Amino acid sequence: GENVEQHPSTLSVQEGDSAVIKCTYSDSASNYFPWYKQELGKGPQLIIDIRSNVGEKKDQRIAVTLNKTAKHFSLHITETQPEDSAVYFCAASNTGFQKLVFGTGTRLLVSP
Amino acid sequence: NAGVTQTPKFRILKIGQSMTLQCAQDMNHNYMYWYRQDPGMGLKLIYYSVGAGITDKGEVPNGYNVSRSTTEDFPLRLELAAPSQTSVYFCASSPGMGIAFFGQGTRLTVV
Numbered sequence: 001g002e003n004v005e006q007h008p009s010t011l012s013v014q015e016g017d018s019a020v021i022k023c024t025y026s027d028s029a030s031n032y033f034p035w036y037k038q039e040l041g042k043g044p045q046l047i048i049d050i051r052s053n054v055g056e057k058k059d060q061r062i063a064v065t066l067n068k069t070a071k072h073f074s075l076h077i078t079e080t081q082p083e084d085s086a087v088y089f090c091a092a093s094n095t096g097f098q099k100l101v102f103g104t105g106t107r108l109l110v111s112p
Numbered sequence: 113n114a115g116v117t118q119t120p121k122f123r124i125l126k127i128g129q130s131m132t133l134q135c136a137q138d139m140n141h142n143y144m145y146w147y148r149q150d151p152g153m154g155l156k157l158i159y160y161s162v163g164a165g166i167t168d169k170g171e172v173p174n175g176y177n178v179s180r181s182t183t184e185d186f187p188l189r190l191e192l193a194a195p196s197q198t199s200v201y202f203c204a205s206s207p208g209m210g211i212a213f214f215g216q217g218t219r220l221t222v223v
Contacts, residue, residue: 032210043214102154
């Protein structure tokens with residue numbers, strides 16, 4: 001089955017810096033790669049996603065890149081703000097099976 | 113629009129007790145899921161359903177059961193609770209294409 005690895009487990013940056021979180025996946029049949037943000041005491045919330053027919057996607061300060069050949073994808077957050085502090089999860093799925101496999105999460109801390 | 117609603121938010125169980133975690137969605141999604149989240153382990157899929165009357169096991173189904181009699185509801189049953197089932201449980205629903213909407217979670221402690 002699919003296996004998703006996520007790095008780093010914790011990331012501390014200064015406000016205004018960029019943050020990058022990386023994930024690798026094992027199943028070449030995976031074709032959907034979402035990123036979730038989880039704030040303390042809440043459920044994960046989808047912030048951006050990318051499908052395998054696209055190499056990069058941007059939404060304001062966040063972007064996701066996908067390298068299908070290397071089987072890795074990354075989340076990029078620019079001009080970080082304290083409210084970006086949260087745990088971020090990557091996931092992968094084959095939409096034919098409709099099951100998401102999650103990475104282990106990255107705790108991002110943005111210091112003012 | 114409430115989205116995905118989980119009850120209860122917190123629960124303490126004694127070893128050997130049983131309970132049902134409730135999950136309801138009002139988005140008319142066919143797909144529903146139960147995940148558990150342990151510290152540093154991400155989210156693991158327990159059970160999922162692709163529609164009313166259809167359920168299947170995920171990665172970690174042992175000790176749990178589910179049913180899906182309606183599109184809206186997907187309860188998770190714990191029989192004979194064990195300390196290893198101490199976790200945060202999340203229900204999610206999806207319209208398909210992989211997108212998932214999560215509830216707020218149920219924090220369960222088994223003592």
